[in-house]
Amino acid sequence: MPTILLTQGFRFFFFSMEGNEPPHIHVEHGDKVAKYWLNPVELASSEGFRSHEMKRLRMLVIENRELFLERWNEYFSN
Template sequence: MPTVLRISGFRFFFYSLEGAEPPHIHVERGDDVAKFWLDPIDLCESHGFRSHELNRVRLLVIQHRLSFLEAWHVHFGREA
């Protein structure tokens, strides 16, 4: 479960066995979790986050999208 970024209490990561899925990033803070597709950026699922928190997380995903994609491709052995 490689952690890609920790910022503002959020942890952004992906699971090592999800390489067959399109690039995405998981985010958690406490018991709250969400999953965002990266291309295009879209919320896949969320549990516990309130809508205003998801808006904040979405902005962080947008801001760090390129580094998330790079980490995804490096981890799963694919070129970006």
């Protein structure tokens, strides 16, 4: 499961067998997890995060969306 970004205690990653789904990114912080679709940025699922954390996460996904898409396309185009 490739890690794309580590920032502010959050780890952004995707699983290596997910190429059949639309581009998305997973994020974890401790035992909390979430999944965001990237086109457009939209919450797919979340477990354990509080609403104020979700706002910050969404902003981080938006800020890094191009990086996430680039890495997704590089990884799954092989």
